[in-house]
Every structure is written in C-alpha cells, then in structure tokens.
Amino acid sequence: MQTIKVGNMSVKTGEKASGYVEVKDTEIELPVTIICGDKEGKTIFISGGVHNAEYVGIQTAIEIANEISPSKLTGNLIILPLMNRTGFEHRTMSMVYEDGKNLNREFPGNQQGTVADKICYTVVTEFQKNADYYIDLHCGDGYEDLTPYVYCVGAAAPEVVKKARAMAEVVNVPYLVQSPCGTGGSYNYAGSCGIPSILIERGCLGIWSKEEVELGKEDVRNVLRYLGVLEGDVSKRTYNPTDVGTVIYKNAGHTGCWYPTKRSGDTFKKGEILGYIKDYFGNVLEICVAEMDGILLYQVSSLSIIKGGSMVAYGENPNQK
Ligand SMILES: [Zn+2]
Numbered sequence: 625m626q627t628i629k630v631g632n633m634s635v636k637t638g639e640k641a642s643g644y645v646e647v648k649d650t651e652i653e654l655p656v657t658i659i660c661g662d663k664e665g666k667t668i669f670i671s672g673g674v675h676n677a678e679y680v681g682i683q684t685a686i687e688i689a690n691e692i693s694p695s696k697l698t699g700n701l702i703i704l705p706l707m708n709r710t711g712f713e714h715r716t717m718s719m720v721y722e723d724g725k726n727l728n729r730e731f732p733g734n735q736q737g738t739v740a741d742k743i744c745y746t747v748v749t750e751f752q753k754n755a756d757y758y759i760d761l762h763c764g765d766g767y768e769d770l771t772p773y774v775y776c777v778g779a780a781a782p783e784v785v786k787k788a789r790a791m792a793e794v795v796n797v798p799y800l801v802q803s804p805c806g807t808g809g810s811y812n813y814a815g816s817c818g819i820p821s822i823l824i825e826r827g828c829l830g831i832w833s834k835e836e837v838e839l840g841k842e843d844v845r846n847v848l849r850y851l852g853v854l855e856g857d858v859s860k861r862t863y864n865p866t867d868v869g870t871v872i873y874k875n876a877g878h879t880g881c882w883y884p885t886k887r888s889g890d891t892f893k894k895g896e897i898l899g900y901i902k903d904y905f906g907n908v909l910e911i912c913v914a915e916m917d918g919i920l921l922y923q924v925s926s927l928s929i930i931k932g933g934s935m936v937a938y939g940e941n942p943n944q945k
Contacts, residue, residue, distance in 0.1 A: 777815025868939025
C-alpha cells in the first residue's frame with residue numbers, strides 16, 4: 625500500500641481526493657488533487673498557474689484532475705492547478721498579489737521570506753518532495769504572444785536531462801528548449817534536485833479555448849503514457865519537437881510603447897528588425913535587432929513595454945541549421 629502525503633492530505637493506493645494545502649504563515653490555501661493509482665508506481669507532480677494569467681495550463685490541470693481515475697493509473701498524480709492563487713483572484717497577470725514577485729524567479733524559496741518565497745518553499749517541501757517526475761504547465765503571459773513549445777531541464781544530472789528530454793519529445797509542439805537554469809523556476813529547481821522535469825508552453829494573451837485545453841491534456845496524457853503511469857500508448861502527434869539550441873531572451877532597455885514587426889512562430893535572419901520601442905510622441909527609443917537567424921518563441925504583445933522586462937525571446941531556427 626502506497627500513501628501520498630501533501631500538507632494535511634493523505635491518500636492511499638486506489639483513492640482520489642481533492643482539498644487544500646496551506647502555505648504556512650500566510651492566508652493562502654493551495655488547491656490540490658491527489659490520484660493514487662490502483663496499481664503502485666511512480667509519482668508525477670503536475671502544476672499550473674505559476675503565472676496566474678496562463679489560463680490554458682490552469683484549465684488543463686483542472687480537467688486532468690477531474691478526468692483521470694485511479695483505475696487508469698500505475699502510480700500517482702499530484703495536481704496543483706493554481707500555484708499563484710491570490711494573483712489569480714486579484715488578476716495581477718503573473719505577479720504574486722502580496723509582494724509583486726514572480727514565482728518563477730524565486731525557487732527554491734524559503735519559509736522566512738515574503739509570501740512568494742513561502743509559496744515556493746511549500747511547493748518544494750510538500751509537492752516536489754513526493755515527485756519522481758514533474759510537468760509544469762505554462763503559456764505566454766497576458767501581455768505575451770507565444771508559439772507553443774516545450775522546455776526540459778538542462779542544469780541537472782545527465783540521466784535526469786536524458787529522461788526529461790524524452791518526456792519533452794512526446795509533447796505535440798514544434799520546438800524544444802533545454803534550459804540552462806537550475807534555480808528560479810519551479811521545474812528548474814526540481815531538475816537540479818534529480819527530478820526529470822519539463823515545462824509546456826501552450827496558449828497566450830490571457831485567453832484560453834477548449835481546443836488548446838484538449839491539446840494540453842493530450843500532451844499531459846502522452847507524457848504519462850510514455851512514463852508508464854497512464855494506461856494506453858502514446859498517441860500520434862502532429863509535431864516532433866526540434867531543439868532550437870541557444871535562446872536569446874532580450875529585455876527592454878526602455879519603458880514606453882512597443883511596436884513588434886513579427887509574430888510568434890515567425891522565422892527571420894540575423895540583422896532583421898524585430899520591433900521598436902517609442903516614446904509617447906512616437907520618437908524611437910530603441911530598435912530590437914535579431915542577433916542571429918531565429919524563430920520567435922514569444923514576445924510582448926501589449927503596447928506597454930517596461931524597462932528590464934521581457935521584450936522578445938527567440939531560438940536558433942532548426943530548419944536553417
Ligand atoms: Zn509562465
């Protein structure tokens with residue numbers, strides 16, 4: 625008999641339960657569903673809402689939690705659909721409501737810090753501690769245009785990276801990025817602790833659709849099937865993700881108005897202009913120029929752009945290699 629414990633919840637082989645796990649010394653209770661398979665096996669942690677306007681990932685996690693029953697599993701699922709709950713409930717875009725921090729920069733967190741640090745600490749010590757594998761569901765933020773792609777951890781032991789890459793390869797998206805980071809992001813930190821971890825980017829602009837959620841759920845189910853946790857074979861996909869190699873994350877050098885010239889998913893040559901930042905009179909403050917041939921993974925879509933915040937992110941175009 626296997627028992628999975630998260631906070632005050634305790635769920636045994638063959639059981640499914642939903643409830644809340646408190647973030648100590650805060651008013652926050654995180655929603656969680658634990659599904660323990662009829663057959664014992666590995667435990668997969670699935671999270672959404674690290675960024676609270678990333679609705680496709682959140683709704684995907686909610687529906688996966690509702691739809692999978694213990695009879696279909698060899699192993700266990702721990703599903704946290706909404707990590708930044710107060711942000712969601714105050715519609716703060718991606719920041720934690722109480723302290724304005726971005727959870728994805730704060731892992732592993734600590735119990736003595738601000739609310740965001742405490743949420744990260746709780747996720748590490750209550751959720752990640754149970755996990756053999758980890759799937760984190762993201763999208764472009766409410767102000768970001770994004771083409772679907774998948775990250776796997778790179779700053780981890782070679783066998784962890786290999787396993788994470790194999791998980792990422794069954795996700796139905798055109799591009800794969802191996803992250804060099806070992807802290808900051810929830811999945812990055814999990815990877816550095818030995819948990820093969822991936823992050824799926826699907827959806828953007830603070831909207832969601834049934835179609836995107838269906839695709840998101842099939843991504844999750846396929847990773848679970850690949851890991852032998854969910855019954856059935858990995859289904860046919862449209863895409864096999866191609867590694868885009870180096871990714872350039874270019875932050876804005878000025879606050880002002882943003883005028884992009886491309887759309888996410890577009891490819892371009894080194895030296896092409898990707899967008900302009902102008903002041904409130906239309907004077908150009910900054911020109912964003914491609915530093916290599918690339919594929920645009922995401923970019924700011926709002927007219928508003930903020931100095932030091934994201935502007936564009938692009939990888940090497942694998943089709944031009
Ligand atoms: Zn995100």
